[in-house]
Amino acid sequence: MNPYSVFAYISRFLFLLSLSTIIFHEQLRSNGRQTRYVNIYGSENFNTTPVDNLFGAGIGALNFLYQDQIYQANGQPNVTPEPGAKYDFIVIGAGTAGATMTARLSEIKDFSVLLIEAGAEETLYMGVPLLANFLQSSDEINWKYETEPSDKYCTGMKGKRCKWPRGKVMGGSSVLNYMIATRGNAWDYDRWAELGNEGWAFKDVLKYFKKFENIQIPELRNDKKYRGTRGPVSLDYAPFQTPLLKAFLEAGQELGYNLVDYNGKDQMAYGGLTFMISMPVSMAVFNMLDISQPYMKDFFLERKGPITVSGGCEGIAFLDIDNPNKKYGLPNMELISLASSIYSMEATLDNFGLNQDGTCKMGPVSDKTAVVDPTLKVIGIKGLRVSDASIMPEIPTGHTNIPTYMIAEKASDMIKQEWGYPID
Numbered sequence: 272m273n274p275y276s277v278f279a280y281i282s283r284f285l286f287l288l289s290l291s292t293i294i295f296h297e298q299l300r301s302n303g304r305q306t307r308y309v310n311i312y313g314s315e316n317f318n319t320t321p322v323d324n325l326f327g328a329g330i331g332a333l334n335f336l337y338q339d340q341i342y343q344a345n346g347q348p349n350v351t352p353e354p355g356a357k358y359d360f361i362v363i364g365a366g367t368a369g370a371t372m373t374a375r376l377s378e379i380k381d382f383s384v385l386l387i388e389a390g391a392e393e394t395l396y397m398g399v400p401l402l403a404n405f406l407q408s409s410d411e412i413n414w415k416y417e418t419e420p421s422d423k424y425c426t427g428m429k430g431k432r433c434k435w436p437r438g439k440v441m442g443g444s445s446v447l448n449y450m451i452a453t454r455g456n457a458w459d460y461d462r463w464a465e466l467g468n469e470g471w472a473f474k475d476v477l478k479y480f481k482k483f484e485n486i487q488i489p490e491l492r493n494d495k496k497y498r499g500t501r502g503p504v505s506l507d508y509a510p511f512q513t514p515l516l517k518a519f520l521e522a523g524q525e526l527g528y529n530l531v532d533y534n535g536k537d538q539m540a541y542g543g544l545t546f547m548i549s550m551p552v553s554m555a556v557f558n559m560l561d562i563s564q565p566y567m568k569d570f571f572l573e574r575k576g577p578i579t580v581s582g583g584c585e586g587i588a589f590l591d592i593d594n595p596n597k598k599y600g601l602p603n604m605e606l607i608s609l610a611s612s613i614y615s616m617e618a619t620l621d622n623f624g625l626n627q628d629g630t631c632k633m634g635p636v637s638d639k640t641a642v643v644d645p646t647l648k649v650i651g652i653k654g655l656r657v658s659d660a661s662i663m664p665e666i667p668t669g670h671t672n673i674p675t676y677m678i679a680e681k682a683s684d685m686i687k688q689e690w691g692y693p694i695d
C-alpha cells in the first residue's frame with residue numbers, strides 16, 4: 272500500500288484507535304447504560320456503555336487491520352508479463368465483467384489468461400460501507416471523469432458538469448458502487464432480442480442471472496425458477512433496517528402494490544433492497560463515527576448495525592406513474608427509500624454522479640450504430656470482444672451491476688463453446 276494513500280491514513284487511524292481504547296478501557300469504565308441507535312434509528316435497548324463501545328470499536332479495529340493484512344497477503348501477486356509472453360486470452364480491466372470473465376475462463380485448465388488492471392489492489396477499507404460515498408472522492412481509485420459543461424443537462428450541478436465516477440481498482444466500479452442488486456425487467460431483455468440480438472431474450476439470459484448468484488433470503492431460496500443458490504455472489508437484505516423502511520413498505524401496500532421479489536417474476540412492486548453481501552456495504556452518516564456509540568463496535572466486531580446499510584438506501588419500488596393502477600409489466604419510475612440524509616445539499620451537488628453504460632452497443636451487423644455483434648465480437652475486427660456494461664443496447668430498468676455479471680457469464684460460455692469446451 273502506498274504509505275501516503277488515504278487508505279494508509281485510515282489504517283493508522285484504526286491502529287491508534289484500537290491502542291488507545293484498549294489502554295484506557297478499564298480507567299474509563301462506568302456504569303452509564305446506553306440506548307442503542309436512539310434518535311436516528313428508533314430505540315432498541317441494548318446494554319452497552321460508552322466505554323464498552325469504545326473498547327469494542329478498538330478491538331474490532333485491530334481485528335479489521337489484521338484481516339486486511341491477510342486479505343492483501345492472499346491476493347494474487349502483481350506480475351509483469353515477460354517480453355514475448357503469450358496468452359490464449361487477455362482480459363483488459365478487472366471490473367465486474369473482467370473479473371467474472373477471468374474467473375470463468377480460468378476454469379478451463381488448458382487456457383492461459385492474462386488480466387490487466389490499470390488501478391490499484393482493493394483493500395478491505397474500500398469495502399467498509401461507511402466509505403461508499405467517500406470512495407468517489409478518491410483520486411486513486413476513481414477515474415474521476417466529468418461531463419462537458421452544458422446548458423442542456425447537469426445544469427443544477429457545480430460548473431454544470433456531472434460527475435462521471437468509474438472505478439480504477441481491482442473490482443472496478445463494483446468497488447465504488449452501492450451494491451444494489453437489480454436485474455431489470457424481463458421485457459428489457461426481450462427488447463434486446465427484438466433489436467436483433469439473438470440469444471439475449473429473458474428466457475435465454477435468465478440462466479446466467481441464476482448462475483452467479485447465491486440468494487441468501489430463505490423464502491427466495493426455494494424459487495428455483497428465478498433464483499440461484501450455487502453461484503459465487505451472495506445476495507441478501509442488509510442486516511440492519513430502520514423504521515423508515517417499514518413505513519416505506521407499508522405506504523406501498525396502502526397504494527395497492529405487492530411486496531414481491533422485484534428480481535423474480537414481476538418487477539413492479541415495493542421491496543426491501545437486496546445487496547451483494549460478498550463485500551460489506553454501507554450507510555454513511557457522520558455521527559456513526561462516534562466511537563462512544565455502538566455503531567463502530569457493532570460493525571467491526573460483528574458486521575452488523577447501520578453501517579452495513581448501503582449508502583443509506585433501504586427500500587426500492589418500481590412503478591408505472593402514467594398508469595398508477597397497473598401493478599404488472601414494465602415500470603417507468605424507480606423510487607429508492609433513503610434512511611437518512613447523508614450529505615448537505617452542497618455536498619450532494621458536488622458528489623452526485625450518474626451511471627453510464629451502453630457506449631459500445633451490441634447489435635446485428637446491419638445496425639450501423641452497433642460496435643459488437645450478438646456474440647460480442649467487435650464488428651470488423653478479429654480476435655477482439657467487448658463484454659461489459661458498455662454493450663447494453665438499451666439500459667435495463669434498474670441498476671447495471673447484476674446485468675453486467677450476466678453479460679460476462681454469457682460471454683464466457685460463448686467463448687468456451689467456440690473453443691470446443693463444454694458448458695453447464
Ligand SMILES: Cc1cc2nc3c(=O)[nH]c(=O)nc-3n(C[C@H](O)[C@H](O)[C@H](O)COP(=O)(O)OP(=O)(O)OC[C@H]3O[C@@H](n4cnc5c(N)ncnc54)[C@H](O)[C@@H]3O)c2cc1C
Nearest residue numbers: 364366367368389443444448449450451659660670671672
Ligand atoms: C458510484 C457508482 C455507484 C454505482 N452503484 C450501483 C449499484 O448500487 N447497483 C448496480 O447495479 N450498479 C451500480 N453501479 C454500476 C455498476 O457498478 C457498473 O455497471 C458495473 O460495475 C460495470 O462493470 P464493468 O465491468 O462494465 O466496468 P468496471 O467495473 O468499471 O470495470 C472496468 C475496469 O477496467 C479498468 N480499465 C479501464 N481502462 C483500462 C486500461 N486501459 N487498462 C487496464 N484496465 C483498464 C478500470 O480501472 C476498471 O477497473 C454504480 C457505478 C458507480 C460508478
